Amino acid sequence: MELSATALALIGLLLAAWTAGAAWVMIAAGSKSKQAEQSRKAARRMARMIDEAPAIPLLVRADGRIEGSERLAGWLGIDKLPQYLSELSGERKDGSLAGLSPEQLADLTQKVRHTQRTAAPFRLSLTTAGSHRSLALRGYLADPQISPGGAALIWVFDFSESEGELAQLREDAARAKGDFSALVGLIEAAPIPMWFRGPDSRLRLVNKAYVKAVGAPSADVTVEKQLELVEPVDGLTAAQIAAQAAEQNQSIERIVATTIDGQRRSLRVSDLPLGNDGVAGYAVDIEEMEEQARSFRAFRDAQRSMLDQLSIGVAQFDAERKLTFANQPFRRIFGIAPSTVVVGTSFERLLSEAREQGRTPEVRDFPAWRKEHVEWFTSDEAQEEAWPLSGGTHVRMVAQPMPDGGLVLIAEDRTEQLALSATRDTLLRTRTAIFDSLFEALAVVAPNGTLQLWNRSFAGVWALDPEMLDGHPNAEKMLEAIAPNLARPKQARAIGEVIRAATLDRKRTAGRVLMSDGRTLEFAGVPLPDGNGLLTTLDITDSQKAEDALRQRAEALEEADAVKTRFLANMSYEFRTPLTTIGGFAELLEAGVAGALTEQGQEYVAAILNSVERLTEQVENVLDLSQSEAGLLPIAKERIELLPFVTKIVREREQAITDAGLTLDLRGGAGGKLEADARQLGRAIGHLLDNAIAATPKGGRILVDVGKPKGITRIVVSDNGPGMAKDELSRALDGLRASADGTGLERRQGLGIPLARQLIEAHGGTLEIISRKGAGTSATILIP
Structure with missing residues (x-):
């Protein structure tokens, strides 16, 4: 059967459309495949970027299941990331913790659930036990596109290094804070004034020492009033000098004087620039150092x-x-x-x-x-x-x-x-030679009683063995050797006392002992300047015998003096009684009691009376002189007027002065008084006046001067007669002396001057006679 052209055309169109669709599908598939490849690459890139990112996401679903990178397991210190959140904490085989600690896991679970319920974000920082990492967790509610079931998305950041730095910074900050506190405390407690100035050179901080130094009530007042510690120097204030230190960026140190607590003190002030922060300063009190x-x-x-x-x-x-x-x-x-x-x-x-x-x-x-x-x-x-x-x-x-x-x-x-040392050695040798040559026995004893030095005579005088002395024995041993040689051995103790007194008591003592051989020793202890003692011994046997003889003779003389005293007493009676009798009978004959006298008889009687008077005066002089020499002259002192007393004595000799053809000059001031025996002192002055009258030729002049200079009575009797030579004056002062055979008296001159001297000396005075041949004689009586 043959197809029509239309059918063929339709089939052709269909095949062409099918081919075009297939081509389009193929082209679209290629484009999608390319897009898918690009998406896979982008996903791998994103996954890689997430793996390399500093943060790792962790998705926690509502049922606790978790999704995340295995890198997070390493951060948590576990081998593999678990499926559930509760499994992030566990233990290793060795028993150590892995992942989070139970406390950290509980805290994280609580925050995750809270975010899932409320959609509130959270933050958490923790350190894992397994890896010791510091992790920062930021939790949010996950976007529904990521997980629509209300999951929580946690971003985990590893800030271990930052945490270490932060910890170090925190530690440094804490240390700096502590150091700053310590520094502030140290500055505050510092005994020296310290301060801080800002960039404007104004005070901002001062310590207690600064406040005390300026006498302010507080640091705030000091800063507020800007009280300066240092006074301006050369017109520059402390703030200006601190500004100079800041400008030069160099510390300035100076020594200034300021007043602190009312006292001027020397301070060493230092200003230290601290860059742009300001200037620090401190002051050190250097007054004691200065x-x-x-x-x-x-x-x-x-x-x-x-x-x-x-x-x-x-x-x-x-x-x-x-x-x-x-x-x-x-x-x-x-x-x-x-x-x-x-x-x-x-x-x-x-x-x-x-x-x-x-x-x-x-x-x-x-x-x-x-x-x-x-x-x-x-x-x-x-x-x-x-x-x-x-x-x-x-x-x-x-x-x-x-x-x-x-x-x-x-x-x-x-x-x-x-x-001097050489001279000393010579002197020591000389001393030793002299020491040994002395007749006196000497020994030097130290304060501890040791015999230090002795001469040759010492052993012989005390009959000691020289070899024993060579051993420098102590005093006790030496006394034990001396004791048998004493007539009385117990007297050795007295010798020891003398040695002790010289060495320890530093006193000079002496004693005398009789030796058994009849010798008499006299010893003495003498302290020496060097602390030693000197024991000196002298054999006084011969002098003792002479002393005994002298003592016997002194006793004989005392007896003779007693006989003399008795003789003077008897002679005073024997002389005065016959003279008184003769004078009495002569006065009776003169008065005609025995009948009228012829003129020649009257002359005889007058001659008898005159001789009796002269003889009586001579006897009085001899007896007074003898009594004065024997210290038996009686002195009966009384207060007498000096000038009238002397005037009376002169008046009694007025006739004799006139008969001798002399002139007399009596001088003196009134008011002088004297404690004396008027009779005896009158006799002394009278004898001096009589001698002057007798020695002055006719036409001569006699001066009697009476005064009391400086409280001492002075009576001067002077004449311008022929004067006496030195030997004549000596004989005149001697008067009566014992004859050469000692059996009688020899008259050297008149008795007036010797008697006057004895009478004046009996009053505690002195008689001074000055005579020159052809210039006269002057006798001065001085009685205190």
Whole structure:
């Protein structure tokens, strides 16, 4: 059957349409396949980006199932991500925790359920036990397109490094805060004023010491009123100086004086710039240090002034071995000029200059010797040397290292000391020779009783064994050896007391003992300046015998004196009684009791009465002189007027003066009084006046001067007669003396002057007679 053309056309159209549809389907399929490939690539890219992202998503469904990347399992410290949220906590085979801890899992579960119910987001930070990572969780309700069942989407961030940095920052911040608090507390408690200024140089912070120093009630008041501690100096305030420190970006330190608590104090003020933050400052009270510095300077000046007064040379060197001071004796010993000290000459140069002047010992290698002495500066101990110099000078050198590295050099000129030492040795030998040559026995005993020194006579006087003394025995042993040689052995104790008093009590005592051989020894203990005691012994046997003889003679003289006294008493009666009888009978004859007398008889009677009167006066003089020499003259003192008393004595001799053709001049002032025996003193003045009348030729002149200068009575009787030579005056003063054979009296001159002297001395006065041949005689009576 043959198809029609229409059918064929339709079939052709259908096949063409089918072919076109197939082609279109093929083209569409290719496009979709290409899109699907692109979607897979995009999905792989997104998955890769999510795997490389710093945050990992975790989808928690409503039934607790979870979906997430295996990388999250590594963050949680587990091997594989479980299917449910409750399985994120567990244990490893070794028993250690893996994943989250039960407390962390419970907290996360609660927050997830709360977000699923309320769609409220949450944040949670935790550290896993398995990996010790710090994770930050941000939870949200998942978009329905992601999970339509009300799932929660959790983004997990790993901030372990940030957490470490944050922890370090927190630790640093806490430490800085603590340090700042400690620093603030330290500044607040600091004993020195401290402050802080802002960029505008105004005070912002002050401590308690600053507040106390300015006398403010509080720190706030101090900052508010801008109370400055330091006064302006040279027109610049403390704020202006702080501004200069900030501009120069350099600390400024100065010493200023300010008033604190009413006292002027020296402060060391420092301003420290702190960049753009401001300027800090503090003040240190250096008043005590300044005072110590002033005291040190004053001490150094006083010390150097004192060293200049010493006889020992002293020089000071500093740590650089330069001469800083040398006193006058040091400069004199080494011939140093004052300019040497001023320029600070080095120690080596000083030794060289001293060597040039011959002021160092002569040595073979001087540079080596000088180098050895330079080591004195580094020595640990003082060094001492003896330097024999030219000209016989000997110097003792002492080098004392100082803690500051310097050196003190002491030079002592021992030339004179050595000479004195040699002289001392000579004196000691001389003393020993003299000590042994004395007749007196001597021994020196130390305070502990040990016999130190003795001479040769000591052992012989005390009959001791010289070998025993050579052992320097003590006093007790020596006394035990002396005791058997004494007539009374117990007297050895008295010798010991004398030794003890001289050595311990420092008293001088003496004693006397009788030896068994009949000798008499006198001993004494004398304290010596060195603390020892000297026992001196003298054999007084011969002098004792002479003393006994003298004692017997003295007793005989006392007996003779008693006989003399009795003789004078008897003679006074025996002389006066006959004279009185003769005078009485002569007066009776003169009165005519026995009848009228002839003219010649009257003359005889008158001559008898005159002789009796003269003899009575002579007897009175002899007896008074004898009694005065024997100390038996009675003196009855009374208060008398001096001038009337002397005038009366002169008036009694007025006739004799007139008959001798003499003139008398009586001088004196009224008012003078005297305690004296009027009769005896009158007799003394009368004798002197009678001698003047008798010795002055006719026409002569006698002067009597009475006065009381300085409370001493003075009576002067002078004449212009021929005077006496020295031997004549001596004989006149002697009067009566015992004859050469001792059996009678020898009259050398009249009795007037000797008697007057005795009478004046009986009143405690003195008689001075001055006479020159041809110039007259002057007798002066002085009575206190």
